Amino acid sequence: MDLEAVRTFVAVADAGQFQEAAVELAVTQQAVSKRVAALExxxxxxxxxxxARGAGLTIDGQAFLPHARELLRVAERAVASVDFARRPLRVDVIASRVAPSGLMRGFHRAHPGIELDVVWLFDVETAVTAVGSGEIDASFRAVAMPGRPLPEGIASARVFDEPLQLLTGPAHTLSGARSVTLAQLVGHRIWMPGIVPGTEWAAYYDDLAAEFGLTIEATGPNFGSDALLDTIADTPALATLMGRDTRLVWPAGHGLRLIPVTDPTPVYPHSLLWHRDNPHPALTTLRAHLAATATGQDRTGTWTPDWAIPH
Structure with a gap:
């Protein structure tokens, strides 16, 4: 259906005259008449x-008018969905409680006038595909995929190095330590259910375990963070690794301890991915904000896998 004809019909219905509708639409009265006739x-x-007063709606015209208005509203929303100046900036933060979510909250506080659409995409391939297609504007990831380059047109910048910490229950042998070295973790069971083979974080922990001789177990079903915290609190033989900026809340009675890991400190390298041809003006603002607020560790005292996107 010709939307210009529908728009002209609504203009005539509102004005009550073909001539007034022509003035409003900045076309000739003849053009208005032709459009209405074509729609009829x-x-x-x-x-x-x-x-004598102008143009009155027939019964059919009255029935069609609300639907015509809705057609125009739908068309406007459709245009707005791809209008970079009007639609929200769409950013994938992986999950709600992890560091990228906190980075976007900081961006929102600094730029409250920028409308955001925050999404959670589980795996990196889905995220990279969405960035490439324009479904989202950016994604926080460690890397496209270990050993594979980013697709053509996808750019990246490392924006945040998040130190990992050891989380133990009160009865764990390391619970009283002020800090632990990676060497001290050898022989201890580090339980991290939910690590999925083929994901970037699985590759990260595989390399960490291989390089430092750690025992990282992903056995058992993943019942979520609450079940993980309950198990760590109740089981002296298990500990887990957690990003320093992961925001989890647990009961005070659990007695859980977060202990810094040193010599070296393993850091998870968060990077922002975006398409080089993406013209959304807020994407430039986000990149500038992350560059200005980027925090990293002393690289001589940290560890990241070789495949991580460099600074």
């Missing part, structure tokens, strides 16, 4: 009757 042929009904 398309619908197979008469929409107006001419009266």
């Amino acid at each position: 042929r398309r619908l197979g009904v008469r929409l107006f009757t001419r009266t």
Whole structure:
């Protein structure tokens, strides 16, 4: 259906005269008449009757008018969905409680006038595909995929190095330590259910375990963070690794301890991915904000896998 004809019909209905509608639409009265006539042929009904006062809606015109208005509203929303100046900036933060979510909250506080659409995408391939297609504007990831380059057109910048910490229950042998080295973790069971083979974080922990001789177990079903915390609190033989900026809340009675890991400190390298041809103005603002607020560790005292996107 010709939306210009629908828009012209609504203008005539509102104005009550073909001439006034022509002035509003900045076209000739003849053009208005032709558009209305074409719409009437398309619908197979008469929409107006001419009266001494101008143009009055027929019964069919009255029935069609609310639907015509809705057609125009839908069309406007469709245009707005791809209008970079009007639609929200769409950013994938992986999950709600992890560091990238905190980075975007900081961006929102600094730029409250920028409308955001924050999404959670589980795996990196889905995220990279969404960035490439324009479904989202950016994604926080460690890397496209270990050993594989980013697709052509996808850019990246490392924006945040998040130190990992050891989380133990009160009865764990390391619970009283002020800090632990990676060497001290050898022989201890580090339980991290939910690590999925093929994901970037699985590759990260595989390399960490291989390089430092750690025992990282991903056995058992993943019942979520609450179940993980309950188990760590109750089981002296298990500990887990957690990003320093992961925001989890647990009961005070659990007696859980977060202990810094040193010599070296393993850091998870968060990077922002975006498409080089993405013209969304807020994407430039986000990149500048992250560059200005980027925090990293002393690289001589930290560890990241070789495949991580460099600074």
